[in-house]
Amino acid sequence: MPPPRLAAQPIAEGFLQTSSGSKLVWREFQWNTGKTSKMWFVDPEAVDEDQIEIRQLDRTTRPAKET
Numbered sequence: 001m002p003p004p005r006l007a008a009q010p011i012a013e014g015f016l017q018t019s020s021g022s023k024l025v026w027r028e029f030q031w032n033t034g035k036t037s038k039m040w041f042v043d044p045e046a047v048d049e050d051q052i053e054i055r056q057l058d059r060t061t062r063p064a065k066e067t
Contacts, residue, residue, distance in 0.1 A: 007032045014052040025052060 008029040015022045025047055028038045 004032070008037075010057050011036070012057060013055050015055065016047060016052055022053075 008031045010027050011030045012028040013024060014026040014028075016025050017023075023042075025042045026038050026040045026044075028036060030036050
């Protein structure tokens with residue numbers, strides 16, 4: 001029997017305010033195994049983590065897919 005399929009849901013995002021607006025710097029996911037992981041969209045060493053605004057995502061709804 002194959003192992004269960006892995007699935008993840010985004011639970012939080014980190015934004016940095018810049019002169020041109022908000023920039024997404026990371027997104028945190030919770031996996032169906034109970035583990036969490038963070039995907040960085042910029043070099044983590046190039047960002048001051050104290051300046052990041054953390055936004056919690058609603059876990060009961062999923063964003064609509066763009067077509």
